Amino acid sequence: MKKRGRGIATIMFGFGYGEGFPDHSIAAIEIKEQGPILVKTAAADVGQGVLTVLTQIAAEVLRVAPDRIVLSAGDTALTKNAGSTSATRQTYFTGSAVQKAAEGVLALLYHYGSLALHCNHPELVVKDGRVYRYDRPDHFMSYQELARLAHEKGELLQAEASFFPRTDAPDPETGQGERVYVAYTFMTQIAEVEVDTATGLVEVLRFDTALDLGKALNPQAVEGQIEGGTVMGMGMALMEEQVIKAGITLNPDLTGYLIPTALDCPPFYSRLVENKDAAGPFGAKGIGEPVTIGATPALANAIYAAIGIRFFELPITPDKIIKALRQEQGTNG
Amino acid sequence: MQIRLTVNGEERVVETTATTRLLDLLRTDLKLTGTKEGCGKGECGACTVLLNGQLVASCLLLAPQADRAEIITIEGIGSAEGLDPIQESYLEAGAVQCGFCTPGMILASKKLLEENPRPTVEEIRRGLSGNLCRCTGYHKIIAAVRLSAQKMADKGEGKDE
Ligand code: FES
Numbered sequence: 001m002k003k004r005g006r007g008i009a010t011i012m013f014g015f016g017y018g019e020g021f022p023d024h025s026i027a028a029i030e031i032k033e034q035g036p037i038l039v040k041t042a043a044a045d046v047g048q049g050v051l052t053v054l055t056q057i058a059a060e061v062l063r064v065a066p067d068r069i070v071l072s073a074g075d076t077a078l079t080k081n082a083g084s085t086s087a088t089r090q091t092y093f094t095g096s097a098v099q100k101a102a103e104g105v106l107a108l109l110y111h112y113g114s115l116a117l118h119c120n121h122p123e124l125v126v127k128d129g130r131v132y133r134y135d136r137p138d139h140f141m142s143y144q145e146l147a148r149l150a151h152e153k154g155e156l157l158q159a160e161a162s163f164f165p166r167t168d169a170p171d172p173e174t175g176q177g178e179r180v181y182v183a184y185t186f187m188t189q190i191a192e193v194e195v196d197t198a199t200g201l202v203e204v205l206r207f208d209t210a211l212d213l214g215k216a217l218n219p220q221a222v223e224g225q226i227e228g229g230t231v232m233g234m235g236m237a238l239m240e241e242q243v244i245k246a247g248i249t250l251n252p253d254l255t256g257y258l259i260p261t262a263l264d265c266p267p268f269y270s271r272l273v274e275n276k277d278a279a280g281p282f283g284a285k286g287i288g289e290p291v292t293i294g295a296t297p298a299l300a301n302a303i304y305a306a307i308g309i310r311f312f313e314l315p316i317t318p319d320k321i322i323k324a325l326r327q328e329q330g331t332n333g
Numbered sequence: 334m335q336i337r338l339t340v341n342g343e344e345r346v347v348e349t350t351a352t353t354r355l356l357d358l359l360r361t362d363l364k365l366t367g368t369k370e371g372c373g374k375g376e377c378g379a380c381t382v383l384l385n386g387q388l389v390a391s392c393l394l395l396a397p398q399a400d401r402a403e404i405i406t407i408e409g410i411g412s413a414e415g416l417d418p419i420q421e422s423y424l425e426a427g428a429v430q431c432g433f434c435t436p437g438m439i440l441a442s443k444k445l446l447e448e449n450p451r452p453t454v455e456e457i458r459r460g461l462s463g464n465l466c467r468c469t470g471y472h473k474i475i476a477a478v479r480l481s482a483q484k485m486a487d488k489g490e491g492k493d494e
């Protein structure tokens with residue numbers, strides 16, 4: 001028989017290293033006499049899209065199209081510490097550092113612009129790669145020309161910034177602290193499943209997500225991360241299991257260690273809640289880990305709703321479901 | 334030993350050995366690094382190429398098995414100036430995250446759409462089930478294939494007129 005059930009999970013996730021660790025990111029932006037605007041950051045993109053978002057942030061602050069920006073990502077000769085791509089922190093930390101560096105460069109554009117055009121900075125327009133006086137739009141200087149002006153003075157049209165928010169170590173007795181993490185992301189997910197009581201197979205029919213992320217800098221990428229993270233959580237709930245015996249992994253491959261394929265994954269419906277309550281770039285918060293964590297309890301609850309059995313060990317594989325159903329029948333009958 | 338094969342429409346003569354994998358011939362000898370190595374044992378689909386029109390895992394084939402064959406790799410699909418509709422759709426649908434699975438996914442999508450120009454969602458899932466992705470939830474990849482089908486159909490109709 002096929003039985004359906006729905007399960008819900010809500011989580012609150014403090015991101016960044018937190019707990020008083022010296023968590024920070026340093027970024028720099030340089031405008032040269034030629035070529036695109038260079039953003040220097042060590043932030044690593046592993047598929048979550050941080051480099052796209054950093055490009056957007058720099059472009060937004062510097063008032064140019066994103067294709068005017070290039071990143072030197074992970075080049076240790078050019079970049080300084082951005083911290084790890086972990087702890088759901090890169091958009092928040094490096095995003096903030098890039099925003100601050102871009103603001104520094106924007107201020108320099110006003111500075112060199114007012115020198116070159118002999119006016120006060122409120123009289124200037126800085127936009128689309130050009131600087132000009134409000135009343136003389138045809139008489140403009142490009143950002144690159146201002147870089148040349150800076151070089152003539154022996155200076156660089158470059159700004160470096162760091163983002164280094166304070167957090168506090170929690171009290172060892174109570175676990176409490178004034179600011180244990182920089183901010184919190186909130187999420188609720190609902191999973192709908194169909195459990196085949198003959199085979200123990202769980203089919204995930206759909207996932208609905210509501211994510212309070214402050215501000216979605218790139219809504220499509222956010223959805224992508226929700227979907228990918230949820231599928232990792234689904235894998236953890238239903239199939240991913242590292243089998244270790246005497247210190248040796250017995251299934252170090254994708255035939256023995258199963259991860260979800262296109263056949264296993266449901267459609268996703270996501271709602272992004274833009275409730276700005278944190279100091280991230282444009283109000284954005286981190287979402288990487290929270291979106292991987294809710295799926296497992298939501299699925300465990302959905303399975304419970306379908307067949308009335310609680311599982312306390314992951315993954316909830318077909319053999320465990322069959323065994324539990326048989327036991328139940330035994331005790332009932 | 335020497336083998337002769339056509340790669341992305343270009344005839345190539347390559348000096349190789351009996352134990353070289355097709356994947357290494359492509360990546361190392363021909364410098365076509367768009368084809369990826371995920372698992373190296375036929376489980377993930379990252380190394381997918383088309384060999385005489387069939388989807389194959391290039392990590393499981395030896396180079397001499399491709400003697401006289403016609404190979405299409407991701408480099409043979411579209412170009413930087415003129416993307417293939419499938420590539421365009423992947424971009425538009427947001428189906429590329431880290432991009433490691435993408436070359437194989439796109440070749441699998443191409444093969445699927447060649448055989449079945451209007452696949453259902455279930456047929457798309459089945460058609461891509463040999464290609465693993467760890468970043469997306471496949472949702473946007475499936476959307477990309479549907480969009481490709483739409484684009485190709487629109488183009489086809491344009492031709493008829
Ligand atoms: S690398 Fe060939 S299938 Fe994984």
Ligand code: FES
Nearest residue numbers: 431434466467468
């Ligand atoms: S996009 Fe990263 S594996 Fe598919």
